[in-house]
Amino acid sequence: MTSSAFIQWAYLIASVLFILGLKDLNSARTARRGMFLAEIGMALAIAGTLLDHEIVSYRWIIGGMAVGSAIGIGIALWTPMTAMPQRTALSHAFGALAVTLVGISEYHRHGSELGSIKMTAIGFEVMMGALTVTGSLMAFAKLQELITGSHTYRGQNISNIGLFSALLGLWLYLIAAPTAGPLFYLLVGLSLVFGILLVLPIGAADMPVVISLLNSYAGLAAAATGFVISNEILIIAGTLDGASGFVLSILMCKAMNRSMTNVLFGGFGAAVSAPSSADQVYGGRVKSASAEEIAMLFENARRVVVVPGYGMAVSQAQHAVRDLADQLESRGIEVEFAIHPVAGRMPGHMNVLLAEAEIPYDKLKEMDEINPTFEQTDVVIVIGANDVVNPVARTDPSSPIAGMPILNVDKARTVVVVKRSLSPGFAGIPNPLFAADNTLMFFADGKKAILDLIAALKAA
């Protein structure tokens, strides 16, 4: 078998293994096996490529692989689970950087002889790649809180649309005249700027959508590379990545009842007509309780549901929450966890944190599954979540979160909200749940509150 035939076979087998691997992710039981298959596929594809007769020197290859592996191992071993969103944003940047550089090198080598078809692919590759590099780094900076808040300025959308049109124009021009070298590098440069401007105005709580979108872009850029260098496996793997980012961003948008355009260009607050003021909503009706008072609620409880939000991640309370659940279960109380799709900073964020705290995954319930059960729930503990449990989404059509699917915790017999203050969530609106008759506020840091509650339970 010649080496090029071997490479083709290796790519074919690797593609099959990638798809089988992703298929196994449909259940937590088979997921690890699936990833093992995908790893074999990757090893095969890399080994096959190393036999490529175009490769004449291995010095830089070995160096690059060593450096990359070392960084990869470091990141994989030392990233705390609470920092998974940042890690993911960073990895989108790495992936996009690789394809952008390959694209630039291809243009550098073949610029003068590229046809329009190849130029279409290269242009798309470096445009998507470059904007994903800087966009992902921005997302990383926001998640790491190096940059806080959402930065909006007047004329932002217009300038972004202008920049985007300029990129499209450059791309089309290059397709017609692929030899216009300086314009190619201008396209790369402007795409880098566009990535920054695109993510700059988006707030941290919209990051689940942004991360998913960047995931999709990184995949599509990789697929475009496949067109450039006529490599089928790059197209297949890149497209799988693109599809996953696309599916996730749609799911995240649905979970907030917002369109993609609104997330990217709107921002919360723009459409608010007359938000009811915090005083009107809370005025004298908020009841706060101590750990001892809350512990007494559990005396006759049969079913408790915990609703985690980003606040749980911030105060690293997941292990304390597990201890609380154990304590309650030892008293014969049924404990389940209600996970809103956009709780946290990336898709599935809460599940990972709770799994890290060794909470069995069959207790982690999706919104649609757990919502009908709140009426039979004695106590709900909301920890670090706000907008996703705001009943205004159901009742007030003029609210910025109107129509957003929420966890109907207000239907439970008693709701305990662990929160440091009455400050609003990301949507910037007061939450009538905090003033409801069946709600008790427990004002404290998430982790400390849960630890106090455990102590009170043990003392009772």
Place this chain on the structure above:
Amino acid sequence: MDTSIALLTIFVLSAFVGYQVISRVPPLLHTPLMSATNAISAISVVGALVTAGGEYGTVSTILGFIAVASAMTNVVGGFLITDRILKMFKKGPDRR
């Protein structure tokens, strides 16, 4: 042109397969899904390898070297962290 159509066919079919397969992944596993697809798309390392090792001149070699290193970061880091996450997911009775 013929190869372009063949590549386009692969792209379209992959998009359908990807959509079908990914839609079945439960929200429980969305974080590992993202790190897994990220690792898989780091297959772009195969393009980077040819760029870095082809001796196409200094520029290509340097770009290729950085590309190999970034893609390899995702290959190794992506699969390792996916496995680290998946290891934590345990069903009720198997715990501890």
